[in-house]
Amino acid sequence: MTRALLLENPHPNADPILAGSGLEITRHAGALSEDELIGALDGVDVLGIRSTTQVTERVLDAHPSLVAIGAFCIGTNQIDLSAATRRGIAVFNAPFSNTRSVVELAIAEIIALLRRLTVRDKALHAGVWDKSAAGSFEVRGKTLGIVGYGNIGTQLSVVAEALGMRVVFYDTAEKLALGNARRMTSLNDLLSTADIVTLHVDGRSGNAGMFGRRQFEAMRPGAVFLNLSRGFLVDYGALREKIESGAIAGAAIDVFPSEPRSTGDAFDSELRGLPNVILTPHVGGSTQEAQESIGNFVAGKLARYAGTGSTDLSVNLPRLTLPDSESGRYRLAFIHRNTPGVLALVNQTFAEHGANIEGQILGTRGETGYVITDISSELPVEAVAAIREMEDTLRLRVLPIQGR
Incomplete structure (x- = not known):
């Protein structure tokens, strides 16, 4: 691999890590459209994105030589993972690295909503002194309902409980309940119990539209709502109606169904201008x-894959x-369809051409298999060509390992 393209401004510490694996790095500050991305990927082996750039099957069809994609974020729903896997493209993300930051923002917004700080702030900026306790509450003693009890949901549960909140999820x-958190048997049970409802579910397609008018109507009167997970989960038109009617006392929204591609671009939402x-x-x-x-994390995974074939914590392989x-002397990273007998055929091919296997490991995941093989002898080009031509081959990379 020789070139990496990084979009949407991942942290600059990624550059020396990738450069250390021999990659020449090009950056583009914003996200790219599908057509722009197709044009930008000529000669690129590794693509790094964040949450906005969409890597579709059409993009991957146009660039079959792309080897790996790094999502410098938690989610990977912006990448067609099935299409990437069918082409032997490894995908990596950062499932844990920003957990604490999301949790702290959620806590800050819960406190701000319950104290109606946005309303107080707006009044003072308008020159109005409106000192009142009306509608303001402590978080202590309130019930926090967490929908999605994964990495973020569990850590939020612990922090909220430390602030004196009751937690249901x-x-x-x-999922194992942490501390005194209590699992609810249904979403409706949670909605009827919680003073604050916060979404922390993943971006799988089955979750699209999971929170709409019916769910908002099931919430307790005067509750507040947060979505810091995925924009397409929620019917924001229905949320606007409930806020305007006073049924929901406030909301904090960090994600939207359609988001601008670059900083400074115009933004619009039906939630603009609402109080609290x-x-x-x-x-x-x-x-x-x-x-x-x-x-550090994503660049490290990409660099290790480039240099050693390691797929530790890969999303799709x-x-x-x-x-x-x-x-x-040589390491072969072989991605193939998970068909019985493939490994035996590979090893037979090596043996027939006099290659000596020093070490080997095989793993499968669904319809995909992956074999890493170290060869201590000369590597016969005929063996490599024969494996590349096998019917079930998706991708074969040859990595020199002497001196590593």
Whole structure:
């Protein structure tokens, strides 16, 4: 691999990490449209994006030589993972690095909403002194309902409980309750119980539109609502109606169904101008600490994949790491369709051409298999060509390992 394209300003600490694996780095400050991305990917081996750029099957069709994609964020729903996997393209993300930043923003917004700080702030900026306790509450003793009890939801649960809040949560998967948090058997049970409802679910397509008019009507009168996960989860038109009617006392929204591609672009939403509504431009994980951690993490995964074939914590490929070989000369990273007998055929091909296998590891994930093989002898070009021509081959990379 020789070139990496980084979009949407991931932290600059990613550059020396990627350069250390031999990649020449090009940056573009904003996101790119589908057509722009197709044009920009000529000669690019590694693509780095954040949450806005869409990597579609059409993009991948136009650039079959793309080897890896790094999402410098938590979510990967902006990438067609099935299409990437079918082409043997490894995808990496940062599932943990910005967790604390999102949690702190959620806590800050919960306090701001319950104290109606946005309303007080707006009045003073308008020159009106409106000192009143009306509609202002402590968070202590309130019930926080967390929808989605993953990395962010669980840490939010712990911090909220430390502030004296009661915590209930709902998740479709079995999750261990932390502290005194209580699992609810249904989303409706949570909505009827919680004073604050906050969404922290992933971006899988089945979650689209999960929170609409019916869910808002199931919430307690005067509750507040937060969405710091995905914009397409929520019917914001229905939310506007409930805020205007007073049924919902306030909301904090960090994500939107359609978001501008670059800083400074125009933004519009049906939630603009509403009282006690906090709108932020998808900055849940946008702290210096989180972005630095994400830059290190994702760039490190891309660099290791480039140099050693390691797919540790890959989003879409079998997760393999083969320890460095003491006498190996070549490492072959072979992605293939998960068909019985593929490994035997690969090893037979090596044997027939006199290649000596020093170390090997195989993993499968759904319809995809991955084999890393270290060769300590000369590598016969005929063997490499034969494996590349196998019917089930998706991608084969040859990595020199002497001196690593």
